[in-house]
Amino acid sequence: MSTEKGSAKALKAGIWYTISAILIKAINIITTPIFTRLMETSDYGLAQTFTSWSTLLMIFASLNFMYSIGRAKQDFPGQFDKFIGSLQVLSLFASLLIAAVLIVFIGPLSSFMELTHPLMYLLALALVFKPCIQLIQSKNKYLYNYKGNIAISFYFAFVPIIMTFAFMLPMDHDRYMGKVLGAVIPSVLLSLVFWIVSIRKKTLCINTTYWKYALKISLPLIFHSLSLSLLAQSDRIMITKFQGTDKTAIYSLAYNYAVLINIFLSSVNEAWMPWFHDTLFEGKIKDIREKVKPLIMFGCMLGIGCAALAPEAIWVLGPEDYQAGKWAVGPVTFGIICQYLYQQYVHIELHEKKTQYISLGTMLAGGLNILLNLFFIPIFGYLAAAYTTMFCYFILMFVHLFITRKILHINLYNDRYFFGAMFVSALFIAMFMALYDQTVIRIIVLFLTCIAYLLLNRNIILDYINKKFKKQSSI
Numbered sequence: 156m157s158t159e160k161g162s163a164k165a166l167k168a169g170i171w172y173t174i175s176a177i178l179i180k181a182i183n184i185i186t187t188p189i190f191t192r193l194m195e196t197s198d199y200g201l202a203q204t205f206t207s208w209s210t211l212l213m214i215f216a217s218l219n220f221m222y223s224i225g226r227a228k229q230d231f232p233g234q235f236d237k238f239i240g241s242l243q244v245l246s247l248f249a250s251l252l253i254a255a256v257l258i259v260f261i262g263p264l265s266s267f268m269e270l271t272h273p274l275m276y277l278l279a280l281a282l283v284f285k286p287c288i289q290l291i292q293s294k295n296k297y298l299y300n301y302k303g304n305i306a307i308s309f310y311f312a313f314v315p316i317i318m319t320f321a322f323m324l325p326m327d328h329d330r331y332m333g334k335v336l337g338a339v340i341p342s343v344l345l346s347l348v349f350w351i352v353s354i355r356k357k358t359l360c361i362n363t364t365y366w367k368y369a370l371k372i373s374l375p376l377i378f379h380s381l382s383l384s385l386l387a388q389s390d391r392i393m394i395t396k397f398q399g400t401d402k403t404a405i406y407s408l409a410y411n412y413a414v415l416i417n418i419f420l421s422s423v424n425e426a427w428m429p430w431f432h433d434t435l436f437e438g439k440i441k442d443i444r445e446k447v448k449p450l451i452m453f454g455c456m457l458g459i460g461c462a463a464l465a466p467e468a469i470w471v472l473g474p475e476d477y478q479a480g481k482w483a484v485g486p487v488t489f490g491i492i493c494q495y496l497y498q499q500y501v502h503i504e505l506h507e508k509k510t511q512y513i514s515l516g517t518m519l520a521g522g523l524n525i526l527l528n529l530f531f532i533p534i535f536g537y538l539a540a541a542y543t544t545m546f547c548y549f550i551l552m553f554v555h556l557f558i559t560r561k562i563l564h565i566n567l568y569n570d571r572y573f574f575g576a577m578f579v580s581a582l583f584i585a586m587f588m589a590l591y592d593q594t595v596i597r598i599i600v601l602f603l604t605c606i607a608y609l610l611l612n613r614n615i616i617l618d619y620i621n622k623k624f625k626k627q628s629s630i
Contacts, residue, residue: 200400382521409480
């Protein structure tokens with residue numbers, strides 16, 4: 156595939172990934188105010204604690220195999236389906252082992268994890284079935300099969316919401332169970348469908364060659380993913396420990412709004428990574444260096460807009476009890492921008508199969524985050540978690556820059572452009588936070604900022620529009 160054709164296909168996939176991601180997030184945003192009003196803050200906080208543990212343990216249940224799929228497509232041509240099938244089998248073994256540990260030691264573990272026994276059983280169930288869905292989504296991504304992933308996105312946009320209301324509304328208390336059941340059961344059902352399809356296609360197999368290849372790349376990244384998950388999830392777990400589920404609910408609502416931009420940026424990365432691997436494999440450095448710049452500016456602008464509208468967003472998403480959470484949005488958003496920037500360096504490390512370096516950097520940040528939270532949350536409250544997370548993502552930017560430049564000796568990007576974008580984003584986020592009580596002025600400044608962004612990127616926007624018109628006229 157030529158670079159231009161690959162780029163066009165990646166762009167098309169990226170657009171549809173983004174549309175489907177917007178759909179899911181839009182449904183979540185619409186329903187969040189309903190859930191926060193139907194549930195006590197303690198119930199909402201408990202449901203969020205379940206989600207945090209589920210995300211954390213999924214790293215071990217899935218064995219992080221998603222990271223090995225990008226290179227496997229190139230290293231095992233014509234064997235991709237069998238490769239995915241073998242990973243399904245191995246991840247099933249791993250997830251069953253973890254589920255067994257949760258059930259056998261349910262007493263002490265439920266106390267430590269702050270989860271009820273029914274939630275522990277649901278957690279075990281989710282961990283057994285979710286890895287298969289992740290593998291199929293990753294397979295679709297690297298085959299540019301955006302239609303398959305869109306179908307999955309539509310499923311998760313509507314079915315969990317419908318089931319959640321069906322379970323929750325008849326309940327007079329403990330409505331967190333309805334929220335969790337509505338999330339777990341749709342995953343189980345879809346996973347069963349994927350397992351049946353794999354059995355019928357006879358792609359499931361036990362292949363030690365595939366396993367060794369995947370484990371060599373993915374196992375070192377377990378520590379990376381674990382540390383990232385700790386960065387993202389440990390805040391809420393520790394807030395629950397120190398300040399209770401009420402504060403966890405407030406922080407979670409603000410955090411979930413802030414990571415809205417991560418949905419967009421992850422969609423961009425979903426399209427970018429396959430093209431990046433293919434283009435870097437061909438040695439076309441200049442193409443990557445130029446095309447990454449508008450992606451960076453796009454991510455920074457999303458972050459700035461998200462922070463600017465935090466007061467209005469929190470007002471819409473939750474009742475009065477949640478309003479203080481707006482002050483967590485700015486630092487969390489800047490942390491996500493830093494994460495988006497350093498991921499570009501992680502792509503290089505992953506392409507070079509130097510995954511041990513990725514893990515070392517992220518473990519450092521994850522450990523630092525826990526230590527900072529242990530010290531600052533009891534003193535300054537739940538808002539401290541937003542700033543510790545921001546600081547650790549900022550440190551990770553420098554860590555991965557050092558790895559790619561000084562250890563791997565790869566100079567792929569314009570590093571000054573990256574740090575300039577990060578610095579400007581920090582200034583704008585701080586400015587909008589200072590204007591939270593000046594609504595009219597803040598909206599005017601945001602409008603002018605958007606106009607400036609469009610003017611700076613007018614050539615890219617016009618070029619894309621012209622290409623679309625030419626394509627339409629040729630049909």
